Amino acid sequence: MDIEEILNVPTAPSSAERAADDWDEDNRCCYSADGTRLLEAENFPSEVTVREGCQVICDEAFAFQDYMAGRNIGEEIPLEERNSFLEKIHLPATLTHIGRAAFCECGFLERIKLPKNLLSIGEDAFCDCWQLEKVTLPAATRFLGKRAFQGCINLCQVRLGKNLEIIGDDAFDDCESLETIFIPTGTLEWYLSLLPKPLHELLEEL
Numbered sequence: 001m002d003i004e005e006i007l008n009v010p011t012a013p014s015s016a017e018r019a020a021d022d023w024d025e026d027n028r029c030c031y032s033a034d035g036t037r038l039l040e041a042e043n044f045p046s047e048v049t050v051r052e053g054c055q056v057i058c059d060e061a062f063a064f065q066d067y068m069a070g071r072n073i074g075e076e077i078p079l080e081e082r083n084s085f086l087e088k089i090h091l092p093a094t095l096t097h098i099g100r101a102a103f104c105e106c107g108f109l110e111r112i113k114l115p116k117n118l119l120s121i122g123e124d125a126f127c128d129c130w131q132l133e134k135v136t137l138p139a140a141t142r143f144l145g146k147r148a149f150q151g152c153i154n155l156c157q158v159r160l161g162k163n164l165e166i167i168g169d170d171a172f173d174d175c176e177s178l179e180t181i182f183i184p185t186g187t188l189e190w191y192l193s194l195l196p197k198p199l200h201e202l203l204e205e206l
Contacts, residue, residue: 003165006119006142011099013039013058024051029061046108047088056097059122062086064105082128083107091115098125100145107131114138121148123168130154137161144171153177159206162187167194182206 013032021030021039027049028042037056041048043065050057064084071077084106095115100122103109107130116138123145126132132152137144139161146168149155155175162184172178172195181202183191188205195203 001119003142006097009056009097009120011056011059011097011102011122013037041086043085046085047090048086049090050092050095052092053094054092055094057095057099057102059099060101060104061099062089062103062106063101064107084109093117096120098122100124101127103129105129114141116140119143121145123147124150127151133157135159137164139163142166144168146170147173150174156180158182160184160191164194172199178202180204 017032017037017039020033022033022035023030028045029048030039031037031051031054032039035051035053037058038050038054038061039058041062043062062084064082082105086106087108089112093115096117096119098121101124102122104124104127109129110131110133114137118138118141120143124147125145126149127147128151130153133154134157135155136159140163141161142163142165144164144167148168148171150170150173152175154177156177156179159182181199182204185205188203191203192200
């Protein structure tokens with residue numbers, strides 16, 4: 001699959017998929033009828049296991065939603081209350097795409113193991129995951145969207161793979177604890193071209 005094909009994989013759930021969805025009661029998630037796409041999650045469980053066979057986690061699937069704050073409709077929600085309930089998630093080996101804002105404001109999520117076949121991480125995918133400390137992108141990952149880890153204020157270490165072709169703007173913006181970005185040996189010049197200058201001093205070949 002070339003980069004254009006990867007970028008054109010739809011990550012928004014369609015109305016037809018929603019109409020024929022398959023509900024997982026234990027994990028409070030719903031899937032497309034064929035099980036390849038996780039359409040949305042209710043966000044009440046603190047730990048979720050995504051089904052084997054799932055290839056796409058759709059846009060905003062686990063993201064904070066206003067109803068979680070328990071406030072009146074239209075009432076302003078303070079930043080400290082904007083927090084999804086998700087603490088742990090187990091992803092299947094079949095997963096290849098994480099959609100836009102899929103885990104945005106999952107503030108209790110401390111770690112996530114990304115599967116080896118993951119090709120793309122959408123924009124804002126892990127934005128404001130405040131407790132996330134370390135992230136390893138698999139060698140297969142080709143695309144990292146804009147603001148993918150923006151606002152992950154406790155993120156201190158990142159490992160990037162050898163096949164990344166696109167890193168969107170501000171992917172690591174406001175990651176104020178970031179100390180090291182590990183990259184594969186021999187890829188320094190490539191990552192100097194992909195990442196903004198303020199992050200160059202954090203690069204370390206491994």
